[in-house]
Amino acid sequence: MQKIPMTSNKQPDHPLDDLIRTDRIPHIWCPGCGIGTVFSSCLAALKGSGIDLQKTVMVSGIGCSGRAAGYVKLDSFHTTHGRAIPFATGLKLANPELNIVVFSGDGDLFAIGGNHFIHAARRNMDMTVICVNNLNYGMTGGQVAATTPHLAKSTTTPAGNPETPFNLPLMAYACGATYVARWTMLHIRDLTDSITEAICKKGFSFIEALSPCPVNYGRRNKQKPLDMLKLYQEKAIIKNDADPSTLDIDFEKGIILGKFIDLDRPTFIEEYDKIYRPSRLQENVPELNS
């Protein structure tokens, strides 16, 4: 019997398929949700940064964004609520060779896990924190969060939010982060470049990525997913090195995006080794010189 030659009609794989667990795709994120875009941007940055992916760990907490750790085909941790940064700190201290990327949401990192964020930034732990900010608690049904803009509607504030939201870049800067940037899920190329830079940078790096939540935040504020992207397009003001105290999210006056802080400071492990493990430092000196 004549063999039929193999045809190459098979559709090629997506360029990021080698980094995602394709058996779990499609993921749980709603249609129009921006977490998937930020996640793919993060994977593209991991791939483009040239770091050893065998020594890279993605850690995330609980929430919609917290599901990211389950979709990445690298070592990953899906940790308890708010405790992504403590797990990441432990990983880094136990094995300083690892590259740690914390991928989580605003509720996980800044509401229940706010304290851990502050202290990791203060200590300058060597990790990259990516916060997907969708302006509410998406997974639990759209309650008011620490980042919900003033007067925005949510399940628990049906007439408008009376509180003032966090200014996340200012907080990261004030606590001692060495790299702070903010982008939206529409400014993907800038976001990817920023994440690449942050992964390659030593010290605590923080990137805030604004993302629409059409099902909870958008529905209550009369915004369709595309309206939200149009809003990002219209209201975005790209201003690198802007003063962090001017970065509060107010869609009326415009949201400032860009890379705000990029400085160098000794990391926790360096400082610790200097005092408690001077022998290790001496051992490392010839390696550094060679």
Place this chain on the structure above:
Amino acid sequence: MEFWRIPLDADTIQVSRGIVHILEDRCKGCGYCIEYCPKQALEFSANFNQKGYHPPCVIKPEECVNCHYCEIICPEFAIFSVESLQTTELKQVRT
């Protein structure tokens, strides 16, 4: 690609061409790729995918310039473009 005046350096600058691939069953029909395609090469198709969403389809395959924007904005890893070796024909449109 159509121009109202062919650029003077058209013979030295090569316009890249792309082929769009759509993994239909991953799509959730958000329409971001359709809205933000700089060449308006995509449109919602009339068919449904396995999950009941309308995936995009390519209506102007010759317009794709392989910018990868659909690929990076897609939250579902459902669309991507690869470089095509065909060269772009530049056409002058008379107005």
